[in-house]
Amino acid sequence: MRIWITEVAPRDGLQNVKERIPTDRKVAFVDMLSETGVDEIEVTAFVHPKWVPQMADAQDVLRRIKRNPKVIYSAIVPNEKGLERALETDLDKIAVLTAATDTFNLKNINTDIEGSFQRLIPVVRKAKTEGLKVRGYVSVAFWCPYEGKVPPQRVKDMVLRLFDVGVDEVSLGDTIGRASPSDVKDLLEIILKDIPPDKIVLHFHATYGMAIANVICAWKEFGIYRFDTSAGGLGGCPYAPGASGNAATEDVAFALRESGADVRVDIKRVIESAESLGLPLESAISRVPRENL
Amino acid sequence: MRIWITEVAPRDGLQNVKERIPTDRKVAFVDMLSETGVDEIEVTAFVHPKWVPQMADAQDVLRRIKRNPKVIYSAIVPNEKGLERALETDLDKIAVLTAATDTFNLKNINTDIEGSFQRLIPVVRKAKTEGLKVRGYVSVAFWCPYEGKVPPQRVKDMVLRLFDVGVDEVSLGDTIGRASPSDVKDLLEIILKDIPPDKIVLHFHATYGMAIANVICAWKEFGIYRFDTSAGGLGGCPYAPGASGNAATEDVAFALRESGADVRVDIKRVIESAESLGLPLESAISRVPRENL
Numbered sequence: 001m002r003i004w005i006t007e008v009a010p011r012d013g014l015q016n017v018k019e020r021i022p023t024d025r026k027v028a029f030v031d032m033l034s035e036t037g038v039d040e041i042e043v044t045a046f047v048h049p050k051w052v053p054q055m056a057d058a059q060d061v062l063r064r065i066k067r068n069p070k071v072i073y074s075a076i077v078p079n080e081k082g083l084e085r086a087l088e089t090d091l092d093k094i095a096v097l098t099a100a101t102d103t104f105n106l107k108n109i110n111t112d113i114e115g116s117f118q119r120l121i122p123v124v125r126k127a128k129t130e131g132l133k134v135r136g137y138v139s140v141a142f143w144c145p146y147e148g149k150v151p152p153q154r155v156k157d158m159v160l161r162l163f164d165v166g167v168d169e170v171s172l173g174d175t176i177g178r179a180s181p182s183d184v185k186d187l188l189e190i191i192l193k194d195i196p197p198d199k200i201v202l203h204f205h206a207t208y209g210m211a212i213a214n215v216i217c218a219w220k221e222f223g224i225y226r227f228d229t230s231a232g233g234l235g236g237c238p239y240a241p242g243a244s245g246n247a248a249t250e251d252v253a254f255a256l257r258e259s260g261a262d263v264r265v266d267i268k269r270v271i272e273s274a275e276s277l278g279l280p281l282e283s284a285i286s287r288v289p290r291e292n293l
Numbered sequence: 294m295r296i297w298i299t300e301v302a303p304r305d306g307l308q309n310v311k312e313r314i315p316t317d318r319k320v321a322f323v324d325m326l327s328e329t330g331v332d333e334i335e336v337t338a339f340v341h342p343k344w345v346p347q348m349a350d351a352q353d354v355l356r357r358i359k360r361n362p363k364v365i366y367s368a369i370v371p372n373e374k375g376l377e378r379a380l381e382t383d384l385d386k387i388a389v390l391t392a393a394t395d396t397f398n399l400k401n402i403n404t405d406i407e408g409s410f411q412r413l414i415p416v417v418r419k420a421k422t423e424g425l426k427v428r429g430y431v432s433v434a435f436w437c438p439y440e441g442k443v444p445p446q447r448v449k450d451m452v453l454r455l456f457d458v459g460v461d462e463v464s465l466g467d468t469i470g471r472a473s474p475s476d477v478k479d480l481l482e483i484i485l486k487d488i489p490p491d492k493i494v495l496h497f498h499a500t501y502g503m504a505i506a507n508v509i510c511a512w513k514e515f516g517i518y519r520f521d522t523s524a525g526g527l528g529g530c531p532y533a534p535g536a537s538g539n540a541a542t543e544d545v546a547f548a549l550r551e552s553g554a555d556v557r558v559d560i561k562r563v564i565e566s567a568e569s570l571g572l573p574l575e576s577a578i579s580r581v582p583r584e585n586l
Contacts, residue, residue: 145585178585180551181509209544209577210551213506216474251502258473258503284502292438292471 001225002262005249006040006171006201007033009274010061011076012246013234015045015052017279023057025277027064032273033231034068037265038249042095042228044075046082062089074135078109083123087130094127096120096167099139099175100155103146108139117161124166133169135201136162141172142179142187152187159191159200169199171228174214177207181217188222203228204247205235206282211247212255219261227252232274233282248283250274254293267293295555296512297519298542299333299464299494300326302567303354304369305539306527308338308345310572316350318570320357325566326524327361330558331542335388335521337368339375355382367428371402376416380423387420389413389460392432392468393448396439401432410454417459426462428494429455434465435472435480445480452484452493462492464521467507470500474510481515496521497540498528499575504540505548512554520545525567526575541576543567547586560586 010030014021026044033041043065049056058075067073067090074093077086086094098116099105105116120136127134140147141155159170172187184202191200202218204211204227218224233248249270257263271286285293303323307314319337326334336358342349351368360366360383367386370379379387391409392398398409417427433440434448452463465480477495484493495511497504497520511517526541542563550556564579578586 180548181513182552206577208547208551208581209505209541210548212502213509213548216506216510220474248502254501255473255503255506258501259475284499288501 001198001223002264003219003253003256004040004226005038005253005265006042006074006226006228007036007038007231007249008042008203008228008246009033009230009232009234009249011042011045011055012228013230013232015054016235017054020054021277023060023064026057026061029273029276030061030065032269032276034066034071036231036269036273038071038270040072040074040093042074042076046075046077046086059085059089062091072133076137077123077127079119080122080126083126091132093133093135094123095135095137095171096123097137097139098158098162099144100141100150100158101144101147104140104144104175107146113158117165121165128166134167136165136167136170137173137203138162138170139173139175142174142183143176145176149183152190155187156191156194159195163195163199169201169226171201171203173203174205177205177211179204179214180210181213184214184217185221188218188224192222197223197225200224201226201228206233206245206247212251215247215252216255216259219256220259225261229253231270232277232279232286234274234277234279245282248285250285251283254285294491294516294518295557296546296549297333298331298546298558299335299367299519299521300329300331300524300542301335301496301521301539302326302523302525302527302542304335304338304348305521306523306525308347309528310347313347314570316353316357319350319354322566322569323354323358325562325569327359327364329524329562329566331364331563333365333367333386335367335369339368339370339379352378352382355384365426369430370416370420372412373415373419376419384425386426386428387416388428388430388464389416390430390432391451391455392437393434393443393451394437394440397433397437397468400439406451410458414458421459427460429458429460429463430466430496431455431463432466432468435467435476436469438469442476445483448480449484449487452488456488456492462494462519464494464496466496467498467504470498470504472497472507473503474506477507477510478514481511481517485515490516490518493517494519494521499526499538499540505544508540508545509548509552512549513552518554522546524563525570525572525579527567527570527572538575541578543578544576547578
């Protein structure tokens with residue numbers, strides 16, 4: 001299978017940036033990303049502006065981007081109020097949120113695992129009746145900053161429940177970037193017994209330096225071909241102490257291409273897109289002289 | 294086998310630093326590294342001060358460090374003149390230099406592959422009669438900045454010739470940091486047919502973001518357990534356009550430990566040693582809050 005990239009920089013990359021980025025610049029960023037060959041773009045999040053001020057212009061951004069028909073556009077929708085706002089825009093897919101530990105859910109969305117399901121179930125149902133695709137996120141699917149190593153069986157049970165509830169795919173997040181290929185193996189061995197690999201997306205962070213090793217392990221050893229990545233390695237997690245950037249789109253694309261995978265992302269365009277924001281980039285490949293790529 | 298770390302920051306990490314680092318600070322750095330649990334320290338290089346001014350105090354550094362009997366101390370010796378100076382100090386091991394392409398050798402040491410052997414052969418012989426261990430370096434063993442992908446068979450032939458000449462081990466360098474796990478596999482599959490893994494050391498750079506993936510691949514799939522790493526990810530290569538830091542000792546140690554390897558390096562002490570220089574660090578693990586390590 002060819003590699004399938006969900007570009008998350010406009011949401012995961014920007015949500016923690018303190019300085020408010022003008023809507024125009026976000027729209028231009030998404031439009032540039034739309035021409036890089038990525039398959040999906042997570043454009044924004046319909047969260048309460050009080051909690052994530054950077055995402056207050058979610059509707060405006062979605063209304064003003066120039067849609068590329070080859071790209072799937074999605075947004076995070078944490079609750080029914082968010083879904084109402086989302087449905088006033090033109091979206092292909094929404095993403096709902098849970099996390100693999102009670103503590104992380106409590107810190108992140110102010111309810112436990114069970115509460116997170118009660119919150120997301122009506123959102124999934126309504127979204128499906130409106131014809132939207134739905135992704136379920138499971139954050140801290142490998143390690144939790146509060147509870148440590150997360151039991152793979154618990155994550156699998158949550159994934160199965162998300163599919164029961166009606167989601168089309170699940171993204172497993174190494175939110176604090178602490179997973180090793182060993183952890184990836186532990187989880188995928190259990191999950192892929194009952195779930196086909198095309199339903200699973202992996203979302204790594206580069207914090208502990210193992211994101212690329214994890215991507216290659218998941219692809220080579222388990223046939224996972226869908227990854228969430230962030231142009232320039234932008235991003236992090238506000239509720240995860242020590243979390244740094246997302247796995248960078250250009251680093252993941254380069255490493256997979258060199259490993260023999262069918263990667264259709266234009267690496268130079270990805271870097272140019274990230275550079276357009278004027279933020280410090282975290283990726284390795286963006287520091288390599290362009291003529292060597 | 295437990296992981297065997299050759300700490301190269303005092304040499305590979307510092308050789309390109311423009312600002313001259315006082316001998317005192319280098320000595321203190323090596324002394325700190327001696328207490329981190331690394332197995333070897335490449336302390337300096339007996340190169341001509343005109344070419345690498347930072348290494349002009351090679352003899353002074355070696356004379357003033359406090360030797361830990363558990364640690365092997367080595368230095369690069371590119372020619373007979375360098376060996377004379379090296380023999381006036383107390384060393385366990387020297388390292389001689391070649392590279393896998395004529396062009397890289399010409400740019401780096403001003404002679405081709407054949408010339409590099411003619412230069413290193415008398416150095417190896419004399420060093421052996423003096424009771425020193427000898428390492429052979431093969432730079433650009435995967436990719437050359439001038440000649441592209443290097444044929445693995447050529448590298449293997451050079452490695453065999455180095456052993457014929459009398460070296461005890463060979464370190465294969467991904468000098469420009471462009472190797473992927475696929476490249477590592479290509480080379481090790483050929484080399485390990487005729488050479489035992491304990492004779493091979495791998496020396497990765499983090500330039501293209503794949504060093505950790507390469508280390509894990511080499512260890513897990515091929516049983517390689519000896520790596521050259523640099524505290525803080527310090528270093529690079531002056532003759533390789535775009536080369537950034539070495540694979541960081543703390544990143545390699547963390548990833549291998551998480552992967553189940555027997556790693557005896559004290560990660561926090563490694564970071565403290567690197568921080569003692571006051572230079573910007575390049576590693577992922579040095580940015581993680583210390584209490585999470």
